[in-house]
Amino acid sequence: MMGGELARPDxxxxxxxxxxxxxxxxxxRTGVSxxxxxxxxxxxxxxxxxxxxxxxxxxxxSHERRLRLVRALLDVxxxxxxxxxxxxxxxxxxxxxxxxxxxxxxxxxxxxxVGEPDAALDAARAAVADLVERRGWRVxxxxxxxxxxxxxxxxxxxxxxxxxxxxLDDYADxxxxxxxxxxxxxxxxxxxxxxVESAVVGTVLGDALLTALRRLAHVDASARAYGDxxxxxxxxxxxSGEPGAPDGEGRGSGPDAAA
Amino acid sequence: MMGGELARPDxxxxxxxxxxxxxxxxxxRTGVSxxxxxxxxxxxxxxxxxxxxxxxxxxxxSHERRLRLVRALLDVxxxxxxxxxxxxxxxxxxxxxxxxxxxxxxxxxxxxxVGEPDAALDAARAAVADLVERRGWRVxxxxxxxxxxxxxxxxxxxxxxxxxxxxLDDYADxxxxxxxxxxxxxxxxxxxxxxVESAVVGTVLGDALLTALRRLAHVDASARAYGDxxxxxxxxxxxSGEPGAPDGEGRGSGPDAAA
DNA sequence: TGCAATGGATAGTGGCACTCACCACTATCC
DNA sequence: GGATAGTGGTGAGTGCCACTATCCATTGCA
Numbered sequence: 001m002m003g004g005e006l007a008r009p010d011x012x013x014x015x016x017x018x019x020x021x022x023x024x025x026x027x028x029r030t031g032v033s034x035x036x037x038x039x040x041x042x043x044x045x046x047x048x049x050x051x052x053x054x055x056x057x058x059x060x061x062s063h064e065r066r067l068r069l070v071r072a073l074l075d076v077x078x079x080x081x082x083x084x085x086x087x088x089x090x091x092x093x094x095x096x097x098x099x100x101x102x103x104x105x106x107x108x109x110x111x112x113x114v115g116e117p118d119a120a121l122d123a124a125r126a127a128v129a130d131l132v133e134r135r136g137w138r139v140x141x142x143x144x145x146x147x148x149x150x151x152x153x154x155x156x157x158x159x160x161x162x163x164x165x166x167x168l169d170d171y172a173d174x175x176x177x178x179x180x181x182x183x184x185x186x187x188x189x190x191x192x193x194x195x196v197e198s199a200v201v202g203t204v205l206g207d208a209l210l211t212a213l214r215r216l217a218h219v220d221a222s223a224r225a226y227g228d229x230x231x232x233x234x235x236x237x238x239x240s241g242e243p244g245a246p247d248g249e250g251r252g253s254g255p256d257a258a259a
Numbered sequence: 260m261m262g263g264e265l266a267r268p269d270x271x272x273x274x275x276x277x278x279x280x281x282x283x284x285x286x287x288r289t290g291v292s293x294x295x296x297x298x299x300x301x302x303x304x305x306x307x308x309x310x311x312x313x314x315x316x317x318x319x320x321s322h323e324r325r326l327r328l329v330r331a332l333l334d335v336x337x338x339x340x341x342x343x344x345x346x347x348x349x350x351x352x353x354x355x356x357x358x359x360x361x362x363x364x365x366x367x368x369x370x371x372x373v374g375e376p377d378a379a380l381d382a383a384r385a386a387v388a389d390l391v392e393r394r395g396w397r398v399x400x401x402x403x404x405x406x407x408x409x410x411x412x413x414x415x416x417x418x419x420x421x422x423x424x425x426x427l428d429d430y431a432d433x434x435x436x437x438x439x440x441x442x443x444x445x446x447x448x449x450x451x452x453x454x455v456e457s458a459v460v461g462t463v464l465g466d467a468l469l470t471a472l473r474r475l476a477h478v479d480a481s482a483r484a485y486g487d488x489x490x491x492x493x494x495x496x497x498x499s500g501e502p503g504a505p506d507g508e509g510r511g512s513g514p515d516a517a518a
Numbered sequence: 519t520g521c522a523a524t525g526g527a528t529a530g531t532g533g534c535a536c537t538c539a540c541c542a543c544t545a546t547c548c
Numbered sequence: 549g550g551a552t553a554g555t556g557g558t559g560a561g562t563g564c565c566a567c568t569a570t571c572c573a574t575t576g577c578a
Contacts, residue, residue: 024523031375035568038525043566048525055525055574068417074566075374076414078337081566099485110474115334116290132475138482139475149471155335156464158327161457163448164464170440171465171472174433179476181429183484189422198420203474205415205423206430210473211466212408213430215369216391216398217438218462223397225442226358283554294537297557302535307556314543314556333535340535 020060023049030067037067044085045070069197077204083108091196101196109203110144112151124153127165135172182206279319282308289326296326303344304329328456336463342367350455360455368462369403371410383412386424394431441465 027034040046046066049057070088073079079087090105115121128150129141139146156164186198286293299305305325308316329347332338338346349364374380387409388400398405415423445457 022524033568034524036566038527039567041525042527051525053524053575055523056576057525065419068419072414072418075372076411102481106474106477110471113334135479137475137479139478143475143478145471145474145478149468149475152335152464152467152471155331155467156460159331159460159464160324160327161448161460161464164444164461164468167437167440167444168468171437171469172476174437175469175472175476176479178426178430178433179473179480181426182477183480185423185426187484189420201415201418201420202423203477205411205418205420207470207473208411208414209408209423209427210430210434210469212369212404212411213434214438214466214469215365215404215462216396216402216408217431217434218365218441219398219402219404220394220396221435221438221442222361281555292537293555295535298536300556301558310556312544312555314554315545316556 020050020058020063022056022058026059026064026067029064030071032067032071040067040070043081045081045088069201072201073204076208079109079204087200091200098195102199105196105200106203107144109200110148112144112148114147115151118154120154120157121150124150124157127153127168131168131172134169135176178206178210279309279317279322281315281317285318285323285326288323289330291326291330299326299329302340304340304347328460331460332463335467338463342370346459350459357454361458364455364459365462366403368459369407371403371407373406374410377413377417379413379416380409383409383416386412386427390427390431393428394435437465437469 041048049059051057073084086108087105090101128146182202300307308318310316332343345367349360387405441461
């Protein structure tokens with residue numbers, strides 16, 4: 001009951017008291033269509049609402065939060081519905097010890113397909129093992145995370161950019177740095193309940209954040225190295241200039257994109 | 260003519276002279292099925308082979324390289340076939356000046372869907388503009404790269420982790436660092452032809468590399484902060500320990516994954 | 519009374535990355 | 549001269565996925 005602005009126009013739509021809102025209002029607040037919410041409930045991404053009648057259920061703030069999380073993982077994180085379900089199953093498992101749940105969630109997030117055995121992959125695994133030892137990392141070289149790294153290195157090798165591995169330590173420096181910051185962030189935030197959720201959010205959305213920043217930094221590095229500072233100003237223009245920058249992006253976007 | 264080990268068992272299958280190989284051999288070398296190669300040609304990801312007869316075409320090393328690139332972008336980079344076509348169209352455009360092509364390729368790689376207007380997005384855009392000014396980055400705040408960053412920030416905000424923006428500068432430090440390294444790498448590699456390709460590879464596979472490293476670093480940070488060093492050794496075990504680490508991953512993988 | 523909205527369920531949609539089936543043809547082996 | 553495997557090209561089909569449409573009986577509310 002209550003809350004819907006169309007069903008109950010006399011009630012302030014902004015508050016839902018103790019019961020929560022119905023599906024239409026939840027849809028309105030999150031921008032997710034009603035059929036899609038139903039679909040998520042069916043798929044186990046979202047718990048069902050609390051039934052007050054055979055056909056009246058109410059959704060509270062936790063549903064809204066969860067729904068936003070699902071959309072973020074889907075849209076920004078690029079996870080599949082199945083992957084999200086797996087991760088959230090781990091998140092919701094209040095029985096198991098926290099560290100186990102964290103590990104499982106992390107593994108789920110890193111899991112990739114394997115593919116057939118391959119010389120490049122073997123070499124990449126060795127490079128990963130070297131890296132881990134060189135840096136003294138306390139990680140299992142057979143973990144999904146290490147396998148994902150080996151997969152990326154093998155792909156570089158196969159594509160003729162095997163020399164990219166020379167940048168590995170610089171990349172690792174950067175990764176270490178952000179990982180440390182991530183840890184500190186999460187350590188001061190959620191206590192126990194939202195902890196695993198924080199881990200998932202930080203991992204998935206942090207990836208998106210970092211890659212977006214890297215691309216932006218590419219643009220800047222190009223402009224800086226090859227001189228942009230044309231007639232107008234150096235910043236917030238279309239970045240005219242003479243990029244010609246190798247790895248990075250030449251410019252932010254087409255000249256018209258800034259108009 | 261020539262090349263096929265079944266069609267011409269008398270010829271060494273490892274060399275293809277001046278003409279190149281036929282589709283079957285290309286398939287064998289890359290592990291991509293013949294129908295799939297045909298599909299890629301149809302979709303414009305791969306140029307057709309050079310016809311010597313109405314139904315005999317030969318593929319050379321450039322085809323093989325391109326095919327491996329496609330698979331890398333698809334499998335590791337997670338790009339769609341349509342996105343790959345767009346990027347490669349830019350790569351192959353030898354008419355336009357290099358810096359324009361680079362910018363276009365970069366924009367294609369960063370392009371995301373927009374979604375409806377949103378308060379969180381507006382705030383995120385402002386945060387991005389702040390960041391850009393604060394760091395003196397020479398980038399257009401309306402570029403796809405900046406929009407992608409705003410999208411990630413907005414998602415964090417919507418999901419209740421708005422405080423994550425406090426880490427933005429640490430993330431930006433790391434991004435700047437790798438971007439600089441990327442630039443130096445590409446500057447010393449390909450001259451002009453492979454330059455744009457290097458940019459694409461570096462951007463896409465570099466992303467995969469960096470995120471894999473971040474996750475690995477999470478595992479290490481957790482183990483380091485919460486102590487793993489159990490009975491056996493600290494490294495290359497299943498990372499037993501007491502992760503309980505917030506943002507990162509608890510352990511490398513399940514105990515059985517190491518067996 | 520009337521009607522929008524709800525929970526629930528089944529079936530259908532559109533997109534995507536292939537994959538199959540088929541054709542006429544060719545290269546090579548015997 | 550077969551016989552056979554392989555080829556380029558094309559249209560149709562497949563399986564998966566994230567929804568979306570349709571329908572139903574029931575309900576809240578004016």
